Amino acid sequence: MESLTQFLVDWGYWGLFLSALVAGSVLPFSSEAVMLVLVHMGLDPVLCITAASLGNTLGGMSCYWIGTLGKSEWITRLGVSDKQLARARKFLAGRGALMAFFAFLPTIGEAIAIVLGLMRSNVWLTGGSMLVGKTLRYIVVLATFESAVSLF
Numbered sequence: 001m002e003s004l005t006q007f008l009v010d011w012g013y014w015g016l017f018l019s020a021l022v023a024g025s026v027l028p029f030s031s032e033a034v035m036l037v038l039v040h041m042g043l044d045p046v047l048c049i050t051a052a053s054l055g056n057t058l059g060g061m062s063c064y065w066i067g068t069l070g071k072s073e074w075i076t077r078l079g080v081s082d083k084q085l086a087r088a089r090k091f092l093a094g095r096g097a098l099m100a101f102f103a104f105l106p107t108i109g110e111a112i113a114i115v116l117g118l119m120r121s122n123v124w125l126t127g128g129s130m131l132v133g134k135t136l137r138y139i140v141v142l143a144t145f146e147s148a149v150s151l152f
Contacts, residue, residue, distance in 0.1 A: 012038065012043060013038075013043065013047055013048065013051045014051075015034065015038075016031065016034050016035055016038055016048055016051045016052050016055065017051040017052070017054060017055035018055065019031040019034040019052075019055070020034075020035075020051065020052040020053070020054075020055030020056040020059065021055040021056065021058050021059040021062075022059060023055075023056060023059060024055065024056035024057065024058065024059020024060040024062070024063075024134070025059040025060075025062045025063060025110075026062075026063060026066070026080065026110050031052055031055070031056060032052075032138070032141050035048050035049075035052050035138065035141070035142065036141070036142070036145050039142060039145075039146075045142055048138075048142075049135065049138045049139060049142060052134075052138045053131060053134050053135040053138055054131075056104075056134045056138075057127065057130050057131045057134050060100075060103045060109070060110075060113045060130045060134065061113070061123075061126075061127055061130065063103075063110045063113035063114050063117070064100075064113045064114070064116055064117040064123070064126055064127075065117060066114055066117060067113065067114035067115060067116060067117020067118040067119075068117040068118070068120065069117075070118060080110055080111050080114060084107065084108055084110075084111040085111050085114065085115060087108060087111065088108055088111035088112045088114070088115040089115050091108070091112065092112065092115055092116065092119070096121055096122075096125070097116060097121035097122045097125035097126040097129060098125060098129050099112065099116070099129070100112065100113065100116055100121070100125070100126040100127070100129035100130040100133070101129040101130065101132055101133035102133060103129075103130045103133060103134070104130075104133045104134045104136075104137040113126075113130070
């Protein structure tokens, strides 16, 4: 994992975009760590947040696309449990595409995007809401890290 992270760091903004894309999909990865390393190395924080947010949203929209396929048994094979799907369905009941804002949440975020795909929610509202939520998460992560570093 360390060599993969180093490879992504060497690629700069594109590596961050790719790491965020992977992290936004059903595959487990921490794009936040790559972003923090790149910002610490001197890359522009705004461009890092932009690359990470766009990549993570694209990864999240891949979960939405999986949901549009409509096969629950495929979804459970990808590592999203029936329990997670049930929780996401209950969470989303009657709320619609704007709930994609919460796709950044750990464990349930992928399930939210998948269920929105199953529900055939508006793709533009889903993508926009997801982008806002993921961007705010990266801003909070970076601001928290910068605040913690400034203490030392």
